[in-house]
Amino acid sequence: DAMVIQNPRYQVTQFGKPVTLSCSQTLNHNVMYWYQQKSSQAPKLLFHYYDKDFNNEADTPDNFQSRRPNTSFCFLDIRSPGLGDAAMYLCATSRDATGGGEQYFGPGTRLTVT
């Protein structure tokens, strides 16, 4: 089945220690998104890639970076995690800007910062 895969599902890192979360997709979608979701809240969009074009949301902290080496993979790098960065991180994809606009989500990576 075509899907969005996130690894690892659970990640523990230390305060200030860089961490990378990964996402892969077999849907061959043009657009990949990263969201942050804190407990009992809606997901918050951090940034997205349209093919190789990177687009940052205006309020995304500089501490968060992303890489997309090819169509299938996208990475979220947190350069110096703080306690406030503990959250569920969701990757999503969509085909392109046309169509109904639905996004397909992965299972998420829960990040704990100690």
Added chain:
Amino acid sequence: GNSVTQMEGPVTLSEEAFLTINCTYTATGYPSLFWYVQYPGEGLQLLLKATKADDKGSNKGFEATYRKETTSFHLEKGSVQVSDSAVYFCALSLHMFSGGYNKLIFGAGTRLAVHP
């Protein structure tokens, strides 16, 4: 601005009860509308969608109708099961010409708990 408002939870129901979760939106243009479901510890799953006025989305016994006149997209199910316990998010999709993508605007989510 563009926004989605959905009823606060938690919503607690007995099995086989009727479910309604209200959702209203404010948007410029003509957005697509979605309901996503999130089970504990999981990502979001697309439950149903509607892309234009009067469309009815349906899936797994859930239904929602895109009502342009009332700017609403209420989620309904005739008979809930314990396995429906989850958080439900209403969302609208805006086409962003700058960046060439569709941006999802989510409501705050409504937690549903169904008891046997």
